[in-house]
Amino acid sequence: MGLLSEGVAWEEVERQATDLLSRYIRFDTTNPPGNEAEAAQFLAQTLSDEGIDSHLYEPAPGRANLVARLSAAEPVAPPLLLMHHIDVVPADGATWTRPPFHGLVREGHIWGRGALDDKGLGVIHLMALVLLKRLDVKLTRDIVFMAVSDEEEGGAFGAQWMIEKHWPDIECEYVWDEGGTGSVGMMGRRPIFAVSVWEKRSMLLKLTARGLGGHGSIAGNTPLDRLVRALHAVQGYSTDMRFNGVTREFFERISRDQGFIAGWLMRHAETPVVKGYMARQIKNISSIHAMLRDTITATVLSTGDKPNVVDEQVEATLDVRLLPDTDRDAFLDSIRRAINDDAIELEATGSPKSGPPSPVDSELFRALSQAIYANEPAALVTPMQTPYATDSRFFRERGVAAYGLLPVVLTGEELASIHGVDERMSVKSLTSGIKIALDAVGTLCS
Ligand SMILES: [Zn+2]
Structure with a gap:
């Protein structure tokens, strides 16, 4: 069976997605206060133009959550939830080389606060949904698209509120949320796609x-x-530097892209002789250091x-x-x-108490891996544990498997722009992210 992404006119999709992300960024949803309502209406209008109904919820004045659903005629499995957050962290325009809320498209990038965290993922999910609808794919399970407010300030008006007040509208077997991403040039030579399955x-x-x-x-x-x-x-x-099932698996998979000695050290990082040495090495890589310690x-x-x-x-x-x-x-x-x-x-x-880690041998993790390998043959996919909290925790606490991934390959500089200055997503990344999303969601839901 061919992949869904093979039957799509990508130039046209790229134009539409770039325009969408650029316009989405122009809604200043800095949280606090959030003010997500207008941006949510923009999403509702975009979906409606594609013939997809959605529902808006108002957890507080000016705040909004949105839910849209692509229904299977005869579902044989519970829904997949595609989730992102509308709000963004503050941006001090004086330190940026481009204004953070203009959504400029320059030098092959879409610039602005939220381009990566998390409006970019929102556009990727939304375009995958739209393409599944246009391609008239016969679904085996519903796909629910949710955009929430308030993630950056704890989620009390967003994901948490939706779960407490409107669970039947978003009940699902799997969640695809933010958390991990693809990166290159940080560890080894291959692009690494780290899918978050647990978090601190x-x-x-x-x-x-x-x-x-x-x-x-x-x-x-x-x-x-x-x-x-x-x-x-x-x-x-x-x-203490401490491993668990997730971080052990992360080290094992990353070690495959290292030289012989570095790979061996990573696989033996927990043995007493190696541990102290590894702890000193890892100290300089802050994201890994934070993954393994309180x-x-x-x-x-x-x-x-x-x-x-x-x-x-x-x-x-x-x-x-x-x-x-x-x-x-x-x-x-x-x-x-x-x-x-x-x-x-x-x-x-x-x-809060942590729910269990989301399993690596699940259908969604497999579908994501398969879609990544099909579109980025040189890539390496691994589960990871994020050093920060996301909305996924509310779902894991409920026993729902949640996976965090922005399915694009970022350079170190682009990664640093998340919650930093000059946040931007390359147009190429946006398009390849949509391809991966379309293939992964298509595999899981049809
Ligand atoms: Zn985020």
Whole structure:
């Protein structure tokens, strides 16, 4: 059987997709506040022009989620959900070489905040849906397209809200969401497509030091002194490099594209002799380093602002990312022991329980792999664990298998533009992403 992507006039699709992404970027959906409603209406109109109905939900004024469905006449399996988020993180135009909300198409790229995270994935999903409809593919399961608000601020108005309030509208067997991506030139020579199947959990840890305030001329054990000592202790606290089924599989697959020695080291990264050496090597590759450890990053300090006054209360906030299988309470106990000061109060918020990892031997993972290998024969596909949280966690908590992938190959520079400056997607990538999506969804759903 030929692939669906072989029967498509790609030049025309490329023009349409480029225009769509460019216009989608022009809706400033910076979150906070989000303001996703107009962008959601734009998606609804685009779908409607293609003869696909959709429904808009309003979780709060100005916010919106959208759901559209391509129905199978006689479904033999539960639906696939294609999900992306409409909101974006802030962009400071002064530091960009192109304006972040103009959707300029220049030098073969579509420029703007959201081009990769996550409007690009939205356009890829949407075009795959449109093509399946145009090609009149006989579906064996429904395909649900969902665009949500609020991912960048935790998802309370977006994915989480939809699951709590409208589960029957989006009930599914598989979710295709953001999370991983293809990349080249970072590890080995081949393009690596890392599909996220699990993720770390985020927790905020507030340290508060209280004590006697007073005049700055009185030296002593002030609250700020104690807080600094506590932060110092936390900085010196070293978390263990730990593997699980997902990261083990990631290392095993990546090792196939390494030289003999590097590959061997990766496959033996957990053995006592190699572990320390590998930990030092990995330290310089921040994304891999963060994949294998609980991380603690100090992000906010709130102290007094008068140089000659000792404050009675000072605080620090730590952004903690726990591995999915870290025991939260045991972790907090060990931090308390490291600080070893009863005057320091610890308050942790967040870090929900993690659902199980999504299986690598599922139909969707196989369909994705097959579509990637068909369109990018040199590629290497691997499961991965993302160091940050996405909306996928809400589905995994419910026992639904969720996979995170922007199906395009990014350079290191392009990757750095996510949540950074000059975010952009190449027109070529956009088109090849749609090919992969069309083939993967076609394989799974027809
Ligand atoms: Zn995102």
